[in-house]
Amino acid sequence: MKHQHLFKDYQQGLENGELIGVYCKKCKTFSFHSSLSCSKCGSMDLVGKVSEKSGTLETFTVIRVAAEGLTPPFIVALVRTDSGFHVMGNLEGIDPSSASMDLLGKQVKISSKKVTRDRYSQGVTHCLSFTLDQ
Amino acid sequence: MREVAIAGVAMTKFGISEDTCIEMFGQAATGALVKSDIEPKDIEALFLGNCLGDFEDGQAHMGAHIHTALGLPMAAPAFRFENACATATVAIRQAALMVGAGIYDVVLAGGTERVAAMDTPMATRTFAMASNSCYSAPTGITFPGVFAMAAHMYAGKYGMDISSLSEYMAHVSVKNHFHASMNPKAQFQKEISVEKVLESFMVADPLHFLDCCPFSDGASAVVIASKEKAVQMTDKPVYIIGTGQAAGGPVINNPDMTRIKPREVASAMAYKEAGVTPGDIDLCELHDCFTIAEILAIEGLGFYEFGKGYDAAKKGETRLGSDRTVINPSGGLKAKGHPIGATGAAQVTEIVEQLRGESKERQVEGARTGLVDTLGGEFGTVCNLILRSYA
Numbered sequence: 001m002k003h004q005h006l007f008k009d010y011q012q013g014l015e016n017g018e019l020i021g022v023y024c025k026k027c028k029t030f031s032f033h034s035s036l037s038c039s040k041c042g043s044m045d046l047v048g049k050v051s052e053k054s055g056t057l058e059t060f061t062v063i064r065v066a067a068e069g070l071t072p073p074f075i076v077a078l079v080r081t082d083s084g085f086h087v088m089g090n091l092e093g094i095d096p097s098s099a100s101m102d103l104l105g106k107q108v109k110i111s112s113k114k115v116t117r118d119r120y121s122q123g124v125t126h127c128l129s130f131t132l133d134q
Numbered sequence: 135m136r137e138v139a140i141a142g143v144a145m146t147k148f149g150i151s152e153d154t155c156i157e158m159f160g161q162a163a164t165g166a167l168v169k170s171d172i173e174p175k176d177i178e179a180l181f182l183g184n185c186l187g188d189f190e191d192g193q194a195h196m197g198a199h200i201h202t203a204l205g206l207p208m209a210a211p212a213f214r215f216e217n218a219c220a221t222a223t224v225a226i227r228q229a230a231l232m233v234g235a236g237i238y239d240v241v242l243a244g245g246t247e248r249v250a251a252m253d254t255p256m257a258t259r260t261f262a263m264a265s266n267s268c269y270s271a272p273t274g275i276t277f278p279g280v281f282a283m284a285a286h287m288y289a290g291k292y293g294m295d296i297s298s299l300s301e302y303m304a305h306v307s308v309k310n311h312f313h314a315s316m317n318p319k320a321q322f323q324k325e326i327s328v329e330k331v332l333e334s335f336m337v338a339d340p341l342h343f344l345d346c347c348p349f350s351d352g353a354s355a356v357v358i359a360s361k362e363k364a365v366q367m368t369d370k371p372v373y374i375i376g377t378g379q380a381a382g383g384p385v386i387n388n389p390d391m392t393r394i395k396p397r398e399v400a401s402a403m404a405y406k407e408a409g410v411t412p413g414d415i416d417l418c419e420l421h422d423c424f425t426i427a428e429i430l431a432i433e434g435l436g437f438y439e440f441g442k443g444y445d446a447a448k449k450g451e452t453r454l455g456s457d458r459t460v461i462n463p464s465g466g467l468k469a470k471g472h473p474i475g476a477t478g479a480a481q482v483t484e485i486v487e488q489l490r491g492e493s494k495e496r497q498v499e500g501a502r503t504g505l506v507d508t509l510g511g512e513f514g515t516v517c518n519l520i521l522r523s524y525a
Binding site: 007010032033034035039058059060061062063064065066067068069070074076077078080085086087088089090099100101104105115117118120121122125126127128 | 254255256258259262263266267268269270271272273274275276278279282283284286287289290296335336337338339340341385386387389391
Protein backbone atom coordinates (compact mmCIF):
# COMPACT_ATOMS: atom_id res chain seq x y z
CA MET A 1 0.00 0.00 0.00
CA LYS A 2 1.23 3.47 -0.84
CA HIS A 3 1.94 5.90 1.97
CA GLN A 4 -1.17 7.88 2.66
CA HIS A 5 -1.08 11.54 3.60
CA LEU A 6 -3.51 11.74 6.47
CA PHE A 7 -5.46 14.65 7.88
CA LYS A 8 -3.49 14.39 11.12
CA ASP A 9 -0.23 14.84 9.15
CA TYR A 10 -1.67 17.94 7.46
CA GLN A 11 -2.80 19.22 10.87
CA GLN A 12 0.64 18.57 12.39
CA GLY A 13 2.18 20.51 9.51
CA LEU A 14 -0.04 23.50 10.23
CA GLU A 15 0.79 23.18 13.95
CA ASN A 16 4.45 23.53 12.88
CA GLY A 17 3.62 26.51 10.66
CA GLU A 18 3.88 24.55 7.42
CA LEU A 19 1.32 24.00 4.65
CA ILE A 20 1.90 20.50 3.33
CA GLY A 21 0.85 19.38 -0.12
CA VAL A 22 1.61 16.22 -2.04
CA TYR A 23 4.20 16.37 -4.79
CA CYS A 24 4.34 14.09 -7.80
CA LYS A 25 7.77 12.53 -8.31
CA LYS A 26 6.93 11.87 -11.96
CA CYS A 27 5.56 15.16 -13.30
CA LYS A 28 6.62 17.51 -10.47
CA THR A 29 3.09 18.82 -9.85
CA PHE A 30 1.78 19.77 -6.42
CA SER A 31 -1.68 18.48 -5.51
CA PHE A 32 -3.82 19.11 -2.47
CA HIS A 33 -2.77 17.18 0.61
CA SER A 34 -5.61 14.62 0.62
CA SER A 35 -4.98 13.47 -2.98
CA LEU A 36 -3.94 9.83 -3.35
CA SER A 37 -2.90 10.34 -6.97
CA CYS A 38 -1.44 13.27 -8.89
CA SER A 39 -4.10 15.76 -10.01
CA LYS A 40 -2.26 16.19 -13.32
CA CYS A 41 -0.80 12.82 -14.42
CA GLY A 42 -2.59 10.38 -12.11
CA SER A 43 0.59 8.80 -10.71
CA MET A 44 0.40 7.45 -7.17
CA ASP A 45 4.11 8.11 -6.68
CA LEU A 46 3.62 11.09 -4.37
CA VAL A 47 5.55 12.53 -1.45
CA GLY A 48 4.46 15.02 1.17
CA LYS A 49 6.17 18.36 0.56
CA VAL A 50 6.04 21.79 2.17
CA SER A 51 4.17 24.25 -0.02
CA GLU A 52 4.55 27.99 -0.48
CA LYS A 53 2.44 29.87 2.06
CA SER A 54 1.42 32.52 -0.42
CA GLY A 55 -1.06 32.61 -3.21
CA THR A 56 -3.70 34.44 -5.23
CA LEU A 57 -7.29 34.96 -4.14
CA GLU A 58 -9.53 33.64 -6.92
CA THR A 59 -12.97 34.12 -5.38
CA PHE A 60 -14.72 34.71 -2.06
CA THR A 61 -18.04 35.17 -0.32
CA VAL A 62 -19.22 36.77 2.89
CA ILE A 63 -21.21 34.19 4.88
CA ARG A 64 -24.12 36.02 6.53
CA VAL A 65 -26.30 33.01 7.43
CA ALA A 66 -24.06 30.47 9.13
CA ALA A 67 -24.35 26.90 10.29
CA GLU A 68 -25.17 26.13 13.90
CA GLY A 69 -22.46 27.28 16.30
CA LEU A 70 -20.77 29.87 14.04
CA THR A 71 -21.10 33.64 14.23
CA PRO A 72 -21.43 35.50 10.92
CA PRO A 73 -20.40 37.56 9.07
CA PHE A 74 -17.09 36.05 7.95
CA ILE A 75 -15.31 35.66 4.63
CA VAL A 76 -14.56 32.33 2.92
CA ALA A 77 -12.12 32.45 0.02
CA LEU A 78 -10.59 30.15 -2.58
CA VAL A 79 -6.86 30.68 -3.07
CA ARG A 80 -4.44 29.28 -5.63
CA THR A 81 -1.21 28.70 -3.76
CA ASP A 82 2.04 29.70 -5.44
CA SER A 83 2.82 25.96 -5.41
CA GLY A 84 -0.11 25.48 -7.79
CA PHE A 85 -2.88 23.74 -5.85
CA HIS A 86 -6.01 25.34 -4.41
CA VAL A 87 -7.07 25.77 -0.79
CA MET A 88 -10.14 27.11 0.99
CA GLY A 89 -9.92 29.27 4.09
CA ASN A 90 -11.05 32.43 5.83
CA LEU A 91 -9.89 35.86 4.71
CA GLU A 92 -9.09 37.84 7.83
CA GLY A 93 -7.89 41.30 8.72
CA ILE A 94 -10.53 43.11 6.71
CA ASP A 95 -14.05 44.15 7.60
CA PRO A 96 -16.48 41.76 5.84
CA SER A 97 -18.68 44.74 4.97
CA SER A 98 -15.84 46.18 2.89
CA ALA A 99 -15.27 42.96 0.90
CA SER A 100 -15.74 43.61 -2.81
CA MET A 101 -14.83 42.28 -6.23
CA ASP A 102 -11.54 44.18 -5.87
CA LEU A 103 -10.33 41.21 -3.79
CA LEU A 104 -10.17 38.95 -6.87
CA GLY A 105 -6.58 38.51 -7.97
CA LYS A 106 -5.11 39.88 -4.74
CA GLN A 107 -1.97 38.26 -3.33
CA VAL A 108 -2.44 36.68 0.10
CA LYS A 109 -0.33 35.15 2.83
CA ILE A 110 -1.50 31.79 4.15
CA SER A 111 -1.47 30.82 7.82
CA SER A 112 -3.80 28.88 10.06
CA LYS A 113 -5.86 29.21 13.21
CA LYS A 114 -7.38 26.70 15.57
CA VAL A 115 -11.15 26.33 15.48
CA THR A 116 -13.28 24.28 17.83
CA ARG A 117 -16.05 22.50 16.05
CA ASP A 118 -19.13 20.55 16.93
CA ARG A 119 -19.64 16.84 17.61
CA TYR A 120 -19.98 16.08 13.88
CA SER A 121 -16.38 17.05 13.14
CA GLN A 122 -12.76 16.17 13.76
CA GLY A 123 -12.73 18.26 16.96
CA VAL A 124 -10.24 21.09 17.38
CA THR A 125 -8.93 21.72 13.88
CA HIS A 126 -6.43 24.01 12.20
CA CYS A 127 -8.29 25.97 9.55
CA LEU A 128 -6.48 28.01 6.90
CA SER A 129 -6.61 31.78 7.15
CA PHE A 130 -5.53 34.32 4.57
CA THR A 131 -4.40 37.90 4.94
CA LEU A 132 -3.87 40.39 2.14
CA ASP A 133 -0.20 40.75 1.25
CA GLN A 134 0.15 44.52 1.16
CA MET B 135 -29.44 -2.52 -22.97
CA ARG B 136 -33.15 -2.97 -23.63
CA GLU B 137 -35.59 -0.06 -23.79
CA VAL B 138 -36.73 1.33 -20.43
CA ALA B 139 -39.78 3.48 -19.75
CA ILE B 140 -41.52 5.32 -16.94
CA ALA B 141 -45.12 4.43 -16.12
CA GLY B 142 -46.79 6.19 -13.17
CA VAL B 143 -45.27 9.21 -11.43
CA ALA B 144 -46.42 11.13 -8.36
CA MET B 145 -45.23 13.69 -5.84
CA THR B 146 -46.52 15.24 -2.64
CA LYS B 147 -47.10 18.97 -2.47
CA PHE B 148 -43.74 20.47 -1.57
CA GLY B 149 -43.53 22.76 1.47
CA ILE B 150 -43.76 22.13 5.19
CA SER B 151 -45.06 18.72 6.20
CA GLU B 152 -46.08 17.19 9.51
CA ASP B 153 -45.64 13.74 7.97
CA THR B 154 -42.45 11.71 8.29
CA CYS B 155 -40.15 10.86 5.39
CA ILE B 156 -41.60 7.35 5.33
CA GLU B 157 -45.19 8.62 5.32
CA MET B 158 -44.52 11.16 2.56
CA PHE B 159 -42.86 8.57 0.36
CA GLY B 160 -45.80 6.26 1.00
CA GLN B 161 -48.17 8.89 -0.39
CA ALA B 162 -46.04 9.44 -3.49
CA ALA B 163 -45.41 5.74 -4.05
CA THR B 164 -49.04 4.66 -3.77
CA GLY B 165 -49.91 7.47 -6.19
CA ALA B 166 -47.34 6.22 -8.72
CA LEU B 167 -48.54 2.60 -8.31
CA VAL B 168 -52.20 3.54 -8.84
CA LYS B 169 -51.30 5.53 -11.97
CA SER B 170 -49.37 2.48 -13.23
CA ASP B 171 -52.40 0.27 -12.54
CA ILE B 172 -50.26 -2.13 -10.50
CA GLU B 173 -50.01 -3.17 -6.85
CA PRO B 174 -47.11 -3.38 -4.39
CA LYS B 175 -46.75 -7.12 -5.06
CA ASP B 176 -45.73 -6.29 -8.66
CA ILE B 177 -42.61 -4.33 -7.59
CA GLU B 178 -39.30 -6.21 -7.82
CA ALA B 179 -36.98 -3.67 -6.11
CA LEU B 180 -37.06 -0.29 -4.34
CA PHE B 181 -34.47 2.42 -5.16
CA LEU B 182 -35.03 5.03 -2.45
CA GLY B 183 -33.29 8.39 -2.24
CA ASN B 184 -32.89 10.04 1.17
CA CYS B 185 -30.07 12.23 2.48
CA LEU B 186 -30.70 13.28 6.04
CA GLY B 187 -33.51 11.18 7.48
CA ASP B 188 -31.21 10.30 10.37
CA PHE B 189 -31.30 13.94 11.48
CA GLU B 190 -34.83 14.79 10.32
CA ASP B 191 -36.84 11.90 11.72
CA GLY B 192 -34.15 10.01 13.65
CA GLN B 193 -34.62 7.38 10.97
CA ALA B 194 -31.79 5.47 9.35
CA HIS B 195 -32.20 2.35 7.21
CA MET B 196 -35.25 3.94 5.65
CA GLY B 197 -35.43 1.67 2.62
CA ALA B 198 -36.46 -1.39 4.59
CA HIS B 199 -39.07 0.50 6.61
CA ILE B 200 -40.69 2.01 3.51
CA HIS B 201 -40.54 -1.36 1.78
CA THR B 202 -42.55 -3.01 4.51
CA ALA B 203 -44.97 -0.11 4.98
CA LEU B 204 -45.79 -0.39 1.28
CA GLY B 205 -46.04 -4.16 1.46
CA LEU B 206 -43.49 -4.88 -1.24
CA PRO B 207 -42.56 -8.54 -1.70
CA MET B 208 -39.88 -9.74 0.72
CA ALA B 209 -37.79 -10.83 -2.25
CA ALA B 210 -37.75 -7.23 -3.55
CA PRO B 211 -34.58 -5.64 -2.13
CA ALA B 212 -34.68 -2.07 -0.81
CA PHE B 213 -31.73 0.26 -1.41
CA ARG B 214 -31.14 3.70 0.10
CA PHE B 215 -29.14 6.19 -2.00
CA GLU B 216 -27.30 9.29 -0.80
CA ASN B 217 -25.59 11.57 -3.33
CA ALA B 218 -26.37 14.91 -1.68
CA CYS B 219 -28.88 16.92 -3.73
CA ALA B 220 -28.52 14.58 -6.74
CA THR B 221 -29.76 11.63 -4.65
CA ALA B 222 -33.09 10.78 -6.29
CA THR B 223 -31.80 11.19 -9.84
CA VAL B 224 -28.98 8.78 -9.02
CA ALA B 225 -31.52 6.32 -7.54
CA ILE B 226 -33.68 6.57 -10.67
CA ARG B 227 -30.68 6.15 -12.97
CA GLN B 228 -29.58 3.02 -11.10
CA ALA B 229 -33.13 1.66 -11.32
CA ALA B 230 -33.18 2.34 -15.07
CA LEU B 231 -29.79 0.69 -15.56
CA MET B 232 -30.91 -2.44 -13.68
CA VAL B 233 -34.12 -2.67 -15.70
CA GLY B 234 -32.20 -1.97 -18.90
CA ALA B 235 -29.78 -4.75 -18.04
CA GLY B 236 -32.66 -7.17 -17.60
CA ILE B 237 -32.19 -7.76 -13.86
CA TYR B 238 -35.68 -6.48 -13.04
CA ASP B 239 -38.81 -5.76 -15.10
CA VAL B 240 -40.74 -3.40 -12.78
CA VAL B 241 -39.23 -1.30 -9.98
CA LEU B 242 -40.10 1.66 -7.78
CA ALA B 243 -37.68 4.60 -7.43
CA GLY B 244 -37.69 8.12 -6.05
CA GLY B 245 -36.87 10.00 -2.89
CA THR B 246 -38.13 11.63 0.27
CA GLU B 247 -36.83 14.37 2.55
CA ARG B 248 -38.13 16.39 5.49
CA VAL B 249 -35.64 19.22 5.74
CA ALA B 250 -37.94 21.71 7.45
CA ALA B 251 -38.20 19.39 10.46
CA MET B 252 -34.75 20.78 11.30
CA ASP B 253 -34.36 24.46 12.18
CA THR B 254 -32.34 26.68 9.82
CA PRO B 255 -28.99 26.49 11.71
CA MET B 256 -29.22 22.69 11.96
CA ALA B 257 -30.35 22.30 8.36
CA THR B 258 -27.49 24.56 7.25
CA ARG B 259 -25.09 22.45 9.32
CA THR B 260 -26.30 19.12 7.95
CA PHE B 261 -26.27 20.40 4.35
CA ALA B 262 -22.68 21.54 4.92
CA MET B 263 -21.83 17.93 5.78
CA ALA B 264 -21.87 17.29 2.04
CA SER B 265 -18.80 19.50 1.70
CA ASN B 266 -15.46 17.98 2.69
CA SER B 267 -15.62 17.64 6.48
CA CYS B 268 -11.85 17.89 6.99
CA TYR B 269 -10.77 20.51 4.48
CA SER B 270 -13.83 22.61 3.51
CA ALA B 271 -16.25 22.56 6.44
CA PRO B 272 -13.90 24.10 9.07
CA THR B 273 -13.97 27.36 7.08
CA GLY B 274 -17.70 27.67 7.81
CA ILE B 275 -18.56 27.34 4.13
CA THR B 276 -22.26 26.84 3.41
CA PHE B 277 -23.97 25.80 0.19
CA PRO B 278 -25.17 29.32 -0.58
CA GLY B 279 -21.53 30.23 0.09
CA VAL B 280 -20.21 27.78 -2.52
CA PHE B 281 -22.48 29.19 -5.22
CA ALA B 282 -21.85 32.76 -4.07
CA MET B 283 -18.13 32.12 -4.68
CA ALA B 284 -19.04 30.80 -8.12
CA ALA B 285 -21.02 34.00 -8.81
CA HIS B 286 -18.09 36.24 -7.90
CA MET B 287 -15.78 34.13 -10.05
CA TYR B 288 -18.25 34.28 -12.96
CA ALA B 289 -18.45 38.07 -12.74
CA GLY B 290 -14.68 38.32 -12.56
CA LYS B 291 -14.03 35.92 -15.43
CA TYR B 292 -16.44 37.61 -17.82
CA GLY B 293 -15.71 41.18 -16.73
CA MET B 294 -19.16 41.89 -15.34
CA ASP B 295 -20.15 44.38 -12.70
CA ILE B 296 -21.47 42.40 -9.71
CA SER B 297 -24.57 44.57 -9.45
CA SER B 298 -25.53 43.82 -13.04
CA LEU B 299 -24.94 40.08 -12.53
CA SER B 300 -27.16 40.33 -9.41
CA GLU B 301 -29.95 41.80 -11.53
CA TYR B 302 -29.61 39.06 -14.16
CA MET B 303 -29.68 36.44 -11.39
CA ALA B 304 -32.83 38.03 -9.96
CA HIS B 305 -34.57 37.48 -13.31
CA VAL B 306 -33.94 33.73 -12.92
CA SER B 307 -35.77 33.79 -9.58
CA VAL B 308 -38.63 35.87 -11.01
CA LYS B 309 -39.04 33.48 -13.97
CA ASN B 310 -39.06 30.38 -11.77
CA HIS B 311 -41.59 31.91 -9.36
CA PHE B 312 -43.76 32.76 -12.41
CA HIS B 313 -43.67 29.10 -13.47
CA ALA B 314 -44.42 27.91 -9.92
CA SER B 315 -47.42 30.25 -9.72
CA MET B 316 -49.09 27.75 -12.08
CA ASN B 317 -47.94 24.63 -10.21
CA PRO B 318 -50.32 23.41 -7.47
CA LYS B 319 -47.53 21.19 -6.05
CA ALA B 320 -45.08 24.08 -5.63
CA GLN B 321 -44.01 25.45 -2.26
CA PHE B 322 -44.30 29.07 -3.46
CA GLN B 323 -47.16 29.74 -5.85
CA LYS B 324 -46.85 33.48 -6.16
CA GLU B 325 -44.93 35.78 -8.43
CA ILE B 326 -42.15 38.04 -7.21
CA SER B 327 -40.33 41.02 -8.75
CA VAL B 328 -36.69 41.78 -9.48
CA GLU B 329 -36.90 44.57 -6.90
CA LYS B 330 -38.10 42.12 -4.22
CA VAL B 331 -35.15 39.83 -4.92
CA LEU B 332 -32.62 42.64 -4.76
CA GLU B 333 -34.19 44.08 -1.59
CA SER B 334 -34.13 40.73 0.24
CA PHE B 335 -31.40 40.23 2.83
CA MET B 336 -27.99 38.88 1.87
CA VAL B 337 -27.37 35.18 2.67
CA ALA B 338 -23.87 34.91 1.18
CA ASP B 339 -22.61 37.80 -0.95
CA PRO B 340 -23.76 38.24 -3.73
CA LEU B 341 -26.70 35.88 -3.17
CA HIS B 342 -29.82 37.42 -1.67
CA PHE B 343 -32.43 35.43 0.23
CA LEU B 344 -34.63 35.25 -2.88
CA ASP B 345 -31.74 33.93 -4.97
CA CYS B 346 -31.86 30.80 -2.78
CA CYS B 347 -34.12 27.76 -2.83
CA PRO B 348 -36.06 27.14 0.38
CA PHE B 349 -35.81 24.33 2.90
CA SER B 350 -38.59 21.94 1.92
CA ASP B 351 -40.35 18.71 2.79
CA GLY B 352 -41.64 16.36 0.14
CA ALA B 353 -41.45 13.07 -1.67
CA SER B 354 -41.76 11.84 -5.22
CA ALA B 355 -41.91 8.37 -6.74
CA VAL B 356 -41.78 6.86 -10.21
CA VAL B 357 -42.44 3.37 -11.56
CA ILE B 358 -39.76 2.24 -14.01
CA ALA B 359 -40.25 -0.79 -16.23
CA SER B 360 -39.12 -2.54 -19.36
CA LYS B 361 -40.88 -1.24 -22.48
CA GLU B 362 -42.86 -4.48 -22.70
CA LYS B 363 -44.22 -4.07 -19.17
CA ALA B 364 -44.65 -0.30 -19.35
CA VAL B 365 -46.97 -0.40 -22.35
CA GLN B 366 -49.26 -2.67 -20.32
CA MET B 367 -49.40 -0.12 -17.51
CA THR B 368 -49.95 3.10 -19.44
CA ASP B 369 -50.86 4.26 -22.92
CA LYS B 370 -48.33 7.07 -22.53
CA PRO B 371 -45.00 5.51 -21.51
CA VAL B 372 -42.12 7.98 -21.33
CA TYR B 373 -38.83 6.49 -22.42
CA ILE B 374 -35.48 6.98 -20.69
CA ILE B 375 -33.32 7.28 -23.81
CA GLY B 376 -30.05 8.47 -22.27
CA THR B 377 -28.44 8.79 -18.86
CA GLY B 378 -25.15 10.06 -17.49
CA GLN B 379 -23.51 10.51 -14.13
CA ALA B 380 -20.13 11.89 -13.12
CA ALA B 381 -18.23 12.62 -9.91
CA GLY B 382 -15.93 15.49 -9.07
CA GLY B 383 -14.99 15.99 -5.44
CA PRO B 384 -14.56 19.25 -3.58
CA VAL B 385 -14.16 22.71 -5.09
CA ILE B 386 -10.42 22.82 -4.31
CA ASN B 387 -10.05 20.00 -6.85
CA ASN B 388 -12.36 21.71 -9.39
CA PRO B 389 -11.30 25.31 -8.92
CA ASP B 390 -12.86 26.85 -12.04
CA MET B 391 -16.24 27.26 -10.38
CA THR B 392 -17.79 28.67 -13.56
CA ARG B 393 -17.39 25.25 -15.20
CA ILE B 394 -18.91 22.35 -13.29
CA LYS B 395 -16.94 19.66 -15.09
CA PRO B 396 -18.93 16.63 -13.83
CA ARG B 397 -21.98 18.18 -15.54
CA GLU B 398 -20.13 18.46 -18.84
CA VAL B 399 -19.08 14.80 -18.58
CA ALA B 400 -22.47 13.46 -17.40
CA SER B 401 -24.52 15.37 -19.96
CA ALA B 402 -22.19 14.41 -22.82
CA MET B 403 -22.70 10.78 -21.79
CA ALA B 404 -26.49 11.19 -21.79
CA TYR B 405 -26.63 13.12 -25.10
CA LYS B 406 -24.46 10.49 -26.77
CA GLU B 407 -26.53 7.55 -25.56
CA ALA B 408 -29.77 9.30 -26.55
CA GLY B 409 -28.41 10.40 -29.92
CA VAL B 410 -29.65 13.96 -29.39
CA THR B 411 -28.06 17.39 -29.03
CA PRO B 412 -28.94 20.30 -26.72
CA GLY B 413 -30.94 21.79 -29.60
CA ASP B 414 -33.30 18.81 -29.50
CA ILE B 415 -34.30 19.40 -25.86
CA ASP B 416 -37.74 21.06 -25.59
CA LEU B 417 -37.66 21.53 -21.84
CA CYS B 418 -35.25 21.02 -18.99
CA GLU B 419 -35.65 20.67 -15.25
CA LEU B 420 -32.27 21.67 -13.90
CA HIS B 421 -30.53 22.31 -10.62
CA ASP B 422 -31.35 25.93 -9.72
CA CYS B 423 -30.60 25.63 -6.01
CA PHE B 424 -29.39 29.22 -6.37
CA THR B 425 -30.02 31.59 -9.27
CA ILE B 426 -26.37 31.55 -10.38
CA ALA B 427 -26.63 27.73 -10.48
CA GLU B 428 -29.24 27.96 -13.26
CA ILE B 429 -26.94 30.22 -15.29
CA LEU B 430 -24.03 27.81 -14.85
CA ALA B 431 -26.27 24.86 -15.75
CA ILE B 432 -27.73 26.24 -19.00
CA GLU B 433 -24.14 26.85 -20.10
CA GLY B 434 -22.78 23.50 -18.89
CA LEU B 435 -25.62 21.58 -20.55
CA GLY B 436 -24.86 23.24 -23.89
CA PHE B 437 -27.95 25.44 -24.26
CA TYR B 438 -25.71 28.53 -24.18
CA GLU B 439 -22.04 29.18 -24.72
CA PHE B 440 -19.92 29.66 -21.62
CA GLY B 441 -20.27 33.23 -20.41
CA LYS B 442 -23.40 33.85 -22.50
CA GLY B 443 -26.17 32.38 -20.35
CA TYR B 444 -26.48 35.17 -17.79
CA ASP B 445 -29.18 37.17 -19.59
CA ALA B 446 -31.33 34.27 -20.88
CA ALA B 447 -33.96 34.69 -18.17
CA LYS B 448 -34.08 38.48 -18.53
CA LYS B 449 -34.60 38.11 -22.28
CA GLY B 450 -37.41 35.60 -21.69
CA GLU B 451 -35.63 32.86 -23.60
CA THR B 452 -35.97 30.29 -20.81
CA ARG B 453 -39.55 31.24 -19.91
CA LEU B 454 -42.70 29.33 -20.76
CA GLY B 455 -43.77 30.26 -24.29
CA SER B 456 -40.21 30.74 -25.55
CA ASP B 457 -39.23 28.94 -28.73
CA ARG B 458 -35.94 27.94 -27.09
CA THR B 459 -35.52 25.26 -24.40
CA VAL B 460 -37.88 26.12 -21.55
CA ILE B 461 -36.02 25.92 -18.25
CA ASN B 462 -37.70 24.74 -15.04
CA PRO B 463 -41.37 24.97 -16.06
CA SER B 464 -42.22 23.44 -12.63
CA GLY B 465 -40.77 26.46 -10.86
CA GLY B 466 -37.50 24.67 -10.23
CA LEU B 467 -35.85 24.12 -6.90
CA LYS B 468 -36.15 27.84 -6.29
CA ALA B 469 -39.94 28.02 -6.18
CA LYS B 470 -41.30 24.49 -6.39
CA GLY B 471 -39.04 23.64 -3.42
CA HIS B 472 -36.00 21.49 -2.74
CA PRO B 473 -36.49 18.52 -0.40
CA ILE B 474 -33.02 17.42 -1.35
CA GLY B 475 -33.36 13.63 -1.50
CA ALA B 476 -36.66 13.91 -3.40
CA THR B 477 -35.73 16.65 -5.84
CA GLY B 478 -34.57 14.51 -8.76
CA ALA B 479 -37.73 12.41 -8.71
CA ALA B 480 -39.86 15.56 -8.75
CA GLN B 481 -37.86 16.82 -11.74
CA VAL B 482 -38.58 13.52 -13.50
CA THR B 483 -42.27 13.80 -12.53
CA GLU B 484 -42.48 17.25 -14.13
CA ILE B 485 -40.81 16.15 -17.36
CA VAL B 486 -43.00 13.02 -17.61
CA GLU B 487 -46.21 15.01 -17.11
CA GLN B 488 -45.05 17.62 -19.64
CA LEU B 489 -44.24 14.95 -22.24
CA ARG B 490 -47.72 13.48 -21.68
CA GLY B 491 -49.34 16.88 -22.20
CA GLU B 492 -50.75 16.90 -18.66
CA SER B 493 -49.25 20.14 -17.34
CA LYS B 494 -52.28 22.37 -17.97
CA GLU B 495 -51.50 26.10 -17.97
CA ARG B 496 -47.75 25.57 -17.69
CA GLN B 497 -47.68 23.05 -20.55
CA VAL B 498 -44.71 23.43 -22.90
CA GLU B 499 -46.47 23.13 -26.26
CA GLY B 500 -45.39 20.20 -28.37
CA ALA B 501 -42.87 18.90 -25.82
CA ARG B 502 -41.36 15.62 -26.98
CA THR B 503 -37.90 15.50 -25.39
CA GLY B 504 -36.87 16.65 -21.90
CA LEU B 505 -33.68 16.73 -19.84
CA VAL B 506 -33.24 16.25 -16.09
CA ASP B 507 -30.15 17.77 -14.45
CA THR B 508 -29.36 17.35 -10.76
CA LEU B 509 -26.21 18.40 -8.94
CA GLY B 510 -24.98 17.23 -5.54
CA GLY B 511 -22.58 18.74 -3.05
CA GLU B 512 -19.78 21.19 -3.78
CA PHE B 513 -20.03 20.08 -7.45
CA GLY B 514 -19.27 16.46 -6.48
CA THR B 515 -22.07 14.61 -8.32
CA VAL B 516 -24.04 15.45 -11.45
CA CYS B 517 -26.66 13.11 -12.86
CA ASN B 518 -28.57 13.65 -16.12
CA LEU B 519 -31.51 11.80 -17.67
CA ILE B 520 -33.00 12.36 -21.12
CA LEU B 521 -36.66 11.44 -21.45
CA ARG B 522 -38.75 11.24 -24.61
CA SER B 523 -42.41 10.58 -25.39
CA TYR B 524 -41.48 7.96 -27.99
CA ALA B 525 -38.91 5.16 -28.05
